[in-house]
Amino acid sequence: MDRRPVTLEEVARIAGVSRATVSRVVNGVATVDRELRQVVEKAISKTGYTPNRAARSLVTRRAGAIGLVLPDEGRTLHDPYFGRVVSGVLPVIRPLGVQLVLTTGDHREVVDDLRQHRLDGVILIHTHGADPLPRQLIEANLPVVLAARPVRPMSITFVDVDQAAGAALAADHLVERGCRRLATITGPLETPPGQDRLRGFQEAVTRHGLPEPVVIEGDFSRQGGAAAARRLKGLDVDGLFVASDLMATGALPVLRHTGRRVPGDIKVVGFDDSSPAVECDPPLTTVRQPVEDMAAEMARLLVQRVERPDRPVSSVVFAPTLVIRQSS
Amino acid sequence: MDRRPVTLEEVARIAGVSRATVSRVVNGVATVDRELRQVVEKAISKTGYTPNRAARSLVTRRAGAIGLVLPDEGRTLHDPYFGRVVSGVLPVIRPLGVQLVLTTGDHREVVDDLRQHRLDGVILIHTHGADPLPRQLIEANLPVVLAARPVRPMSITFVDVDQAAGAALAADHLVERGCRRLATITGPLETPPGQDRLRGFQEAVTRHGLPEPVVIEGDFSRQGGAAAARRLKGLDVDGLFVASDLMATGALPVLRHTGRRVPGDIKVVGFDDSSPAVECDPPLTTVRQPVEDMAAEMARLLVQRVERPDRPVSSVVFAPTLVIRQSS
Numbered sequence: 001m002d003r004r005p006v007t008l009e010e011v012a013r014i015a016g017v018s019r020a021t022v023s024r025v026v027n028g029v030a031t032v033d034r035e036l037r038q039v040v041e042k043a044i045s046k047t048g049y050t051p052n053r054a055a056r057s058l059v060t061r062r063a064g065a066i067g068l069v070l071p072d073e074g075r076t077l078h079d080p081y082f083g084r085v086v087s088g089v090l091p092v093i094r095p096l097g098v099q100l101v102l103t104t105g106d107h108r109e110v111v112d113d114l115r116q117h118r119l120d121g122v123i124l125i126h127t128h129g130a131d132p133l134p135r136q137l138i139e140a141n142l143p144v145v146l147a148a149r150p151v152r153p154m155s156i157t158f159v160d161v162d163q164a165a166g167a168a169l170a171a172d173h174l175v176e177r178g179c180r181r182l183a184t185i186t187g188p189l190e191t192p193p194g195q196d197r198l199r200g201f202q203e204a205v206t207r208h209g210l211p212e213p214v215v216i217e218g219d220f221s222r223q224g225g226a227a228a229a230r231r232l233k234g235l236d237v238d239g240l241f242v243a244s245d246l247m248a249t250g251a252l253p254v255l256r257h258t259g260r261r262v263p264g265d266i267k268v269v270g271f272d273d274s275s276p277a278v279e280c281d282p283p284l285t286t287v288r289q290p291v292e293d294m295a296a297e298m299a300r301l302l303v304q305r306v307e308r309p310d311r312p313v314s315s316v317v318f319a320p321t322l323v324i325r326q327s328s
Numbered sequence: 329m330d331r332r333p334v335t336l337e338e339v340a341r342i343a344g345v346s347r348a349t350v351s352r353v354v355n356g357v358a359t360v361d362r363e364l365r366q367v368v369e370k371a372i373s374k375t376g377y378t379p380n381r382a383a384r385s386l387v388t389r390r391a392g393a394i395g396l397v398l399p400d401e402g403r404t405l406h407d408p409y410f411g412r413v414v415s416g417v418l419p420v421i422r423p424l425g426v427q428l429v430l431t432t433g434d435h436r437e438v439v440d441d442l443r444q445h446r447l448d449g450v451i452l453i454h455t456h457g458a459d460p461l462p463r464q465l466i467e468a469n470l471p472v473v474l475a476a477r478p479v480r481p482m483s484i485t486f487v488d489v490d491q492a493a494g495a496a497l498a499a500d501h502l503v504e505r506g507c508r509r510l511a512t513i514t515g516p517l518e519t520p521p522g523q524d525r526l527r528g529f530q531e532a533v534t535r536h537g538l539p540e541p542v543v544i545e546g547d548f549s550r551q552g553g554a555a556a557a558r559r560l561k562g563l564d565v566d567g568l569f570v571a572s573d574l575m576a577t578g579a580l581p582v583l584r585h586t587g588r589r590v591p592g593d594i595k596v597v598g599f600d601d602s603s604p605a606v607e608c609d610p611p612l613t614t615v616r617q618p619v620e621d622m623a624a625e626m627a628r629l630l631v632q633r634v635e636r637p638d639r640p641v642s643s644v645v646f647a648p649t650l651v652i653r654q655s656s
């Protein structure tokens with residue numbers, strides 16, 4: 001392994017830039033021009049220069065890493081949502097030389113990682129009403145971005161889609177297609193997305209002057225969608241809003257096996273527009289949330305928070321759209 | 329935020345252990361007893377002591393992080409395989425205080441991250457025949473573990489399942505169930521798992537004295553499985569080995585729509601025993617590879633390599649098993 005002590009000056013000479021520019025690239029200053037950064041990185045790579053991250057970190061007190069906090073040890077990665085989050089986050093942070101660390105929802109570990117400068121900030125994916133972690137992080141003034149609005153209002157940065165407006169799109173579409181007896185399979189009702197999608201759907205149905213929809217609670221998993229669909233058996237329903245595509249992939253085979261044709265007997269609309277929506281049989285009409293764009297925004301907001309912790313908290317809410325396929 | 333300079337001595341006093349033990353925990357020495365480590369970590373957490381990772385890293389020249397290299401920017405995370413890998417790796421490395429960094433297959437970045445001590449080692453998931461990265465890492469003496477055997481033999485640590493033996497289990501089972509006209513939807517044939525599963529299946533079929541199976545190349549994706557199944561239309565086949573469960577989830581609806589009942593008209597066996605296998609309609613008989621155990625072994629071998637780079641290269645091959653469900 002190459003251990004000869006290449007100097008910063010040598011890298012600057014080969015890159016044809018000033019010593020200060022090399023130093024700025026090495027220290028991960030976000031405002032360096034992208035092309036200039038690439039020239040410097042090429043020179044660093046060519047010379048085998050090791051900027052000594054550790055010494056740098058002593059000066060900047062930065063880990064050069066942000067955490068994506070999973071609610072459990074990798075099992076939730078089965079949800080295609082995570083792939084979309086990762087593919088949104090990486091292109092934002094990699095050019096800044098920031099790493100993406102996968103970590104678990106163990107509270108002590110997350111707080112310790114931040115305190116001990118093993119992470120500069122974290123993106124929290126799933127939180128439920130009783131989860132004290134967001135408030136702990138806020139009170140310790142540690143940089144955090146939530147992937148959905150917090151259950152109770154607090155001074156925290158979050159990125160969300162307008163969940164209720166998305167559910168209303170689903171209701172409007174089902175009514176427009178002639179459905180009059182509506183039902184919904186919800187997400188877990190202790191989570192804000194679960195709550196907001198239900199509320200948005202119910203309000204829109206009422207606005208159309210239709211009776212209250214049948215409500216069956218699900219859990220955002222494929223198995224949960226199947227179990228909820230079994231509870232629809234014998235109910236007179238002609239339009240179904242399933243609050244996630246993954247649940248819909250569980251619900252559709254159950255509808256088929258109980259003799260209900262989709263969309264002939266019952267029309268179905270999902271939520272997310274993730275990969276299962278196109279892989280469903282039939283392909284699923286669904287409410288699209290722009291997860292990759294939302295994840296990129298989370299990464300940008302988190303990086304800003306790390307660089308300027310004194311900035312006022314700002315959050316971003318994206319607009320949903322309806323994608324029409326064969327299930328409705 | 330707590331910034332008072334808690335000392336190592338203070339932590340040792342509260343934990344009731346020696347200063348040397350605290351130091352060993354802080355420096356991530358792998359041989360510290362697990363319970364002792366927890367006592368020290370609790371004291372660290374309680375006091376808010378920040379071990380100053382940067383200063384520590386200057387001494388140890390360690391990043392305290394290993395990389396999981398994705399072939400692309402997160403899109404492959406849709407494959408449930410990754411969730412299983414993460415859930416195998418995290419329980420091994422977290423007690424050692426090692427982070428798991430998600431990174432992309434950009435070669436220069438991977439090599440630079442290792443050279444610049446941003447990563448101590450990497451697990452490479454997907455490699456194909458033309459990929460020069462494994463050899464580059466070996467030649468630079470950088471710690472790496474492959475998640476499957478390399479295409480061409482080289483002195484590299486890998487963890488694999490006996491792919492050919494798994495495919496033979498599938499063939500034996502189909503023959504035992506009375507199938508005589510066999511076909512297989514393969515993985516991408518430039519990858520070792522794609523090659524080995526095909527070879528194992530073909531050899532077993534020949535061993536049973538049956539005609540050569542029909543071979544249709546797939547790509548380990550759901551869409552690829554569907555496309556391959558469409559090419560089976562009109563062929564007289566009563567037993568199908570699909571070389572991944574994810575491809576089977578694409579193939580089964582196509583078989584249904586072309587009027588073939590599973591298992592009545594055609595019996596189907598998958599490979600992996602990942603979550604789609606149980607979510608298939610019908611649930612899938614499949615060859616189980618113990619991915620979580622394999623991933624844990626990759627993590628252990630990588631940590632050993634980082635700690636003792638002079639160790640002789642050793643690899644581990646796990647045995648597959650057959651899981652019988654309703655599709656056969």
